[in-house]
Amino acid sequence: MIIKEIPSRWIQREGLRLDVGPYKTGAIEAKYKLESLTVTKNPVVNVTKDGIKGIIHAGRLKRVWVNEPDHGYPFLTTTNIHISSLEKIRYIANSIVAGKQNLLVKRDWILITRSGTIGRLAYCRPDMDDFACTEDVMRVVADESKIDSGYLYAFLSSTYGVQQIIAGTYGAIIQHIEPEHVKGIPVPRFATEKESIIGKKIKLAAQKRADSSLLMKKAGGIINDKFSFPHKLALSHRMFTHSSASSRLVQKRMDSTYHDDIAQKSDSLIEQTGTRETLGQLGVKALERNRMKQLFAEQEYGVPFYTSGEIFRADVTPERYLLKKALKDSLDWQTLEQDILIARSGQVGGIIGTGVWADSRFNNTCVSPHVLRLRCENSEVDPGYLYAFLCCTDVGYRQLIRGAAGSSVPFLSVTDILSIKLPRLPTEKELEIGEMVREAGKLAAQAQYIEKEAIKMVEVAIEAAAPKH
Template sequence: MKVTSLDNPVKVDWFFEQGCRLDPAPYLSGALEARKRLEALPNTVRLDCVTAGHSGGIFNGPKFSRIYLNDPGHSVPFLGSTDMLEADFSYLPRLSRDIATALPYLEVEPGMSLISCSGTIGRMAYVRPDMAGFWSSQHVMKVQADPDKIPSGYLYTFLRSGFGIPMIVSSAYGAIIQHIEPHHLVDLPVPRFDADLEQRIHDLVAEAADLRAAFQAGLHAATEDFFRSVGLPDLIDYRWHAQEPDLGFVVNGVSPATLRAINYRPRAQRLLDQLQSVPGTTLGEVCEGGMLRTGARFKRVDAGREHGVRLVGQRQAFWTRPEGRWISAAAAPADILQDDETILVAAHGTFGENEVYSRSVLVTGSALANAYSQDFVRVVSGIAEVPGAYLFALFRTNVLFRIFRSISVGGKQQEYHTQLLRALPVPLAPASDRARIAETVRQAYRDRDRADVLEDEALALLTQAIEEAEA
């Protein structure tokens, strides 16, 4: 049961401010407490006094018909309220450029704060430099700081703080699907401090955004380096849908391992032939002495943060800041925790183009502290000269994504054919190239972890400043 804090008790005038609501939600959510604490500070302004741009700088957008395309020349990357949480934007859906240009104000700009405003309210992202040219849906609220009045990184840090989030979430309305609208946020009290502190917080967030852009660029560079090093440069920008569709094909020499047509689709077979045409080995041989299997099924036993471990599922594993429930590690199998540079491949799902099924993530750095569900294939190299970081440069590509889907078995929920999985070809570049590619991937993940540290440091500075101002 949640009760109010005796240091900040619910006061009778709060009931009148809330229209005499007697349900506990607005009083115990922390929103009113946060608002009152901020309003008591010596220098607090309304949010709409420090924003500028379309509709005053706080806006989402109208409902509109969406047409998705695959050709980058006729489309733009498109962010939904969950897509904006992705660490790697390689798999974003692409909106028709004609529709996007009709809604120019939905293009995000570096420095904007993005807030999910439909469904799960209050998830946030800061628009980093490499997101220029992205569009967002009506389910994403944009908050654009006025650079002449407030640093954008400082404003973002406040909005995602323990003071900003409760006030944003408490504004939600609706029964099944929750929503917030721009007018719910205009009067949020924003604390102001001396310019040096605000600039310091902004600089931390801006550096974190640059590091996240470097993470993305590093992964792309590693993948490009991989294909050039193994002699397959034409796979760098491989486009599945630009190939001849798999219609009316004939298969000779069908294997008794499978009779499913999707396992013989010509586009995938051409990719497999290309990977096999260069020196290499198979995934089964690479993982001999390592691991190549899904996790064990287990019962979740909830635990507190101080005694548990965060369990991350398929969807959340690809987020910049993975979320998950806290469970007891002692009551779960050992394989929920991963060794450094384990590759996890989302192993259960459907064939929707925007589903995570068949996407891969590398577990290294701060991600090693998380636990992972059984819904991933654990790929652990048993060959020191073929490290997981090198393999990930291949696994994260559209090429492997399509091949993984082509070796699927199952009904509604798909998974991988174990024999076909072990037989996947893995091209091997010269040893010096493998080491260079692996280091590029490792540096990308170091940049990502450093970005998390900087954002947390910015948040700690803001929280400390507010608490000291209250004293």
């Protein structure tokens, strides 16, 4: 139970609003602090004449999905506006977007989730330009001649901005916010030079994330080109076709999806490369955490913990910390830089079989038992090259997900993954591809650091401008 005392004048000033949320979270306190600043303040929407072009609510739309990129637009949901890789998102039909330009988002727009988990922000990166986006995301479009969109994003993402956004939440079961709840938020204005520095940092972070994603895509593309792999082996995660398989192949596995046409095509493509050695034979280790009771603690007593959904975020910031004592002295839980993290459970076509490169942000952290860690330490394989094959080519992805077993919540086994054969290139080429993956990881980590630095600058500036009591 959370107990908090508040002055009765706050309730009176808020029109006798009695729901506890805004008072408990500190939204009201943040609002009054913003009002007390000794700097110029503009409400977000009034800045329509003084900085904001508009706040867009796209309106409800019908979902018609297509498999071919030529027939649709990549579609951003409330979840994947925050993910690092946009390679596997779905496409919505051109006919749905036609005549509804509000469905598309542009680079440098500010995206705010407005339904469900509300008030989560994302800055529209260059690689998101002209993507379609769900109506559950509001678009805030800044007039760059009046206010820097990067600075505005940094303010809205700060403690003071987020608190103001979520203060307008309504709804008992599925919560919502609307443009009118955001438009009156006072935006503190500082010296143009300071706002420009903050804005440039946000835009630099967005560019680094786009560059990181492009490098990963390029690394996978080199492997595809070298082995003449198709860039897309199948239009969807499972093709409903018929196929035959040798009785020798079904002695260990009899589930049809393990032997379907796409699985056999991926096997054939790998056989054509002449490879014979499996990941296990090459010395790759697959580490899995035993299931245990998860006890969480304050940061000083815990280890950063990530679920199988959280590892895919562009901003990898721990929300919970696993109690150190519960982990004892075993290092089986420990994630190290250059590990390959594979989501090992979930629905086929979702996150299962999808991987994340463990850059410096993941070092000495702990992941859920639903995440498998592949480690190339003391093996014959460059970890970056292995990641590029498994996670940046469709052939590698098909090899991973073909092993999914289970009717309700499919999962991947260590045995199946270590039995995957790895196509080999000359050592220098594998190192070159591996370096591209490592550089992409560095860019992603730098982007997060730079963005947080910009947001911190806003918070420090607000604290400095607040009257001292």
